[in-house]
Amino acid sequence: MAQRILVLDDEENYADMLRALLEQHSFIVDSVTDPHRAIESLQGTGYELVISDYKMPSMDGADFLSKAREMNPDLPVILVSGLMNTPDLVKVANMGVTLVLEKPIDIQHFINQVKRFVQPASKEEFRAHRAGKGGQDEEAALNFKQTYPQKLTHLCDRSHIFRFFLEHVWNAANEQDHIFVSVPRGSECDLLLREVSTWRKFNTRRVQWLDLRNPNSAGMNAALQSVVQGGATSELIGVIGFGDSSLAAQAQVVDVIRESPENLAFLYFIESDLIDNDSRQIDPELRELLDQSLCVMPPLNARLADLAAYTKRYLPKIAQSLGCPERAELDPGAMPMLLNYGWPGNFRELLDVLRTAAALREDGPLMADDIAEALSRVSGFGDDLPQQFKTLQEAVKDRQLEIVGTALRSGSDLGSVLNTLGVDPQAVNPEASADDLPLLYPELLK
Incomplete structure (x- = not known):
């Protein structure tokens, strides 16, 4: 049976971050924000390790440790705290605390310490755990507290599930210089790179990419040095092409990361089908880097409000580029066709369909027939259009x-x-x- 970890932190976003970090290393994790609920969980579930915050309003870490020790004197407990004075440290040491770590945590050291007490689950056990979680991720997405900037410059975040994703990216961007994102193919990677650059107050006048499909370690290092020497501000580098890269190319990227200048940060876009495909090989050192944290971007078909917002934002720009501002509007019958399509190509496919539909229209707003023809030409979707559409x-x-x-x-x-x-x-x-x-x-x- 797979071993389990209980994470307790009254800051829900931090608890979610720790849970996501541990799950990327295949640990089975439950997270709670209330110490009293954590005590109840310890009574009903067998845990091999507890990771707890120290400063909490309703019960501090020492009191929680005392109650946990009453139930299981041998249970390993790691306390994580941003501020502990000497009397606090002496107090928990006398109570038999297993380990004390300071925030912000050193991720690799943290994972190594966890592995002292808990074995990661096998692939089969972890998949069964994720499948059995049911709506827990939905519940977490429903209850999270947004701390990233309210007003975005590049992205549309009108859907709740995408705001939940951006909150994870925001936390990762504040914790480390290497941010890993699992993305469906065709997603708005360029916009996310620019948004995170804005958050980090990096140079947003241009975006820099490293593409693993065209590996050249010396060239990449030279390009990075050129970026550093060419501007006074720091840069965020986007890394793409994982799905079509060789192990040699991946190893070269690890070398680049290891030797990269200090004022650079990296945002890695890993195709979600690569993450889910066990037959694809990933360089072991790169896998360790990917496993530090992984933010999973939801596909566009799960973000209908974002789809509508992107359509409203980009269709006028497309119409203007064609010199036909009257094509900037959608007839009411056209939007249901966009909502009822599955968008396997995500954001990139949406823009292609809007461009094609606008080019097909001679005058006036885009009609349902224009969208149907564009879907047929771009996506091969047209002959099998359903008779009834959701509004x-x-x-x-x-x-x-x-x-x-x-x-x-x-x-x-x-x-x-x-x-x-x-x-x-x-x-x-x-x-x-x-x-x-x-x-x-x-x-x-x-």
């Missing part, structure tokens, strides 16, 4: 039902769910079911 309102309502229903099934009451979503519970019938709720965010239809 934007229906699509948003379905996503709302999915999110709220998941939270209610996890045991949350409707009032708590609405509070979490920023909606006044008094504005909704407290006896209403998820199906009966009105649209919580009607502004998404605008």
